Amino acid sequence: MRLYLCEKPSQGKDIARVLGAKQRGTGCYSGAGVAITWCIGHLIEAAAPEAYGEQYKRWSIEQLPIIPEHWRVEVKPKTASQFKVVKRLLAEATELVIATDADREGELTARELIDLCSYRGPIQRLWLSALNDASIRKALSALRPSAETLPMYYSALARSRADWLVGMNLSRLFTLLGRRAGYDGVLSVGRVQTPALKLVVDRDREIARYRKRLRRVVRQKRTNGMDTERIRAGQGWHPQPSP
Numbered sequence: 001m002r003l004y005l006c007e008k009p010s011q012g013k014d015i016a017r018v019l020g021a022k023q024r025g026t027g028c029y030s031g032a033g034v035a036i037t038w039c040i041g042h043l044i045e046a047a048a049p050e051a052y053g054e055q056y057k058r059w060s061i062e063q064l065p066i067i068p069e070h071w072r073v074e075v076k077p078k079t080a081s082q083f084k085v086v087k088r089l090l091a092e093a094t095e096l097v098i099a100t101d102a103d104r105e106g107e108l109t110a111r112e113l114i115d116l117c118s119y120r121g122p123i124q125r126l127w128l129s130a131l132n133d134a135s136i137r138k139a140l141s142a143l144r145p146s147a148e149t150l151p152m153y154y155s156a157l158a159r160s161r162a163d164w165l166v167g168m169n170l171s172r173l174f175t176l177l178g179r180r181a182g183y184d185g186v187l188s189v190g191r192v193q194t195p196a197l198k199l200v201v202d203r204d205r206e207i208a209r210y211r212k213r214l215r216r217v218v219r220q221k222r223t224n225g226m227d228t229e230r231i232r233a234g235q236g237w238h239p240q241p242s243p
Contacts, residue, residue, distance in 0.1 A: 003093035004126070005086070005110050006038040007100040011131060015099060018136045027085035035089055039100065039109050043083045044116060046164050047072040049172075061176050065169045071161065073116060083113075090119045097143060099126040107149055108156035125149045166191040 004019075006012040016022070016029035016036040023030045028037040049056040049066050051074065056066060075083045090096070096119060100106035114123070123146035128139040170189035178187050 001093050002034045002095045002097060003089050004034065004036040004097045004099045005090075005113070006036060007106055007109055008040065009038050011099070012036045012038040014131045015126075015136060018133055018140070027082050028089060035093070036099075037086050037089050038082070039086065039113065040079050040082050042076070042109055042112075043079050043086065044073045044075050044112055046160065047074045049168055059172050059176055061173065064173055065165070066172075067165065073112060086113060087117045090114070090117045093119070093121060095122045095124070097124050097126050098146070098149075099128065102127050102129050104152040104156040104159075107153040108160065111150075111153045112157075122146075163191050170194075 004012070004015055006015060012029060016031075019032065019034055019036065021029040021031035021034050021036055028035055030036070051072055052066070052068055056063060090113070096114070098107070098110040100110045125144040125146055125148065126139050127142075127144055127149075128136060167188075167190050171187065174187040174189055175185075178185070
């Protein structure tokens with residue numbers, strides 16, 4: 001059985017229609033020797049620090065930095081039922097077509113599932129941006145080798161792990177330092193979140209520091225030669241506030 005692993009249910013429905021897979025099952029379509037299923041975004045996520053040891057349940061500066069030797073992922077509770085569907089179909093598949101979004105995050109969505117479910121069969125990549133029938137048929141007739149898009153997976157994986165390292169370690173560090181200074185809340189730090197927040201704060205401070213300044217516009221009215229001479233002599237200038 002050839003399995004198509006999509007990112008969203010709507011995407012799976014469109015591809016199933018073109019492939020003629022009309023039989024609707026739980027979390028999938030099937031028919032004509034193919035099956036189409038989907039991930040509903042990321043079905044799994046990076047494990048929290050406490051998954052690497054009981055000692056990390058208690059926040060302590062002495063334990064930082066937390067750097068996993070072997071990275072772990074966990075199934076998201078909200079989409080656990082769909083994960084079971086994908087895992088079962090991967091176990092039954094003789095070949096796999098990755099049909100997630102055509103970008104590095106789409107690559108990560110599919111390949112992290114493939115690794116977790118220990119699928120070892122042949123893999124091809126469906127590179128698809130539009131979901132109209134003509135575009136789907138064109139992409140299906142030009143499936144790419146799996147190795148061609150594998151570097152995108154490593155790029156997304158590096159980004160994901162960098163987010164984890166920055167967020168988990170610095171959030172704990174700044175929260176603990178905040179408590180020493182008398183702040184009892186959690187200080188969340190993120191690789192993208194914190195720089196973006198700084199831009200917003202800096203702009204807000206600029207607005208708060210802004211002070212209105214009176215601007216005056218010099219208007220020159222020439223009616224005759226005498227007025228012109230008075231203006232040149234500095235006698236005909238009448239500063240007025242700008243509108």
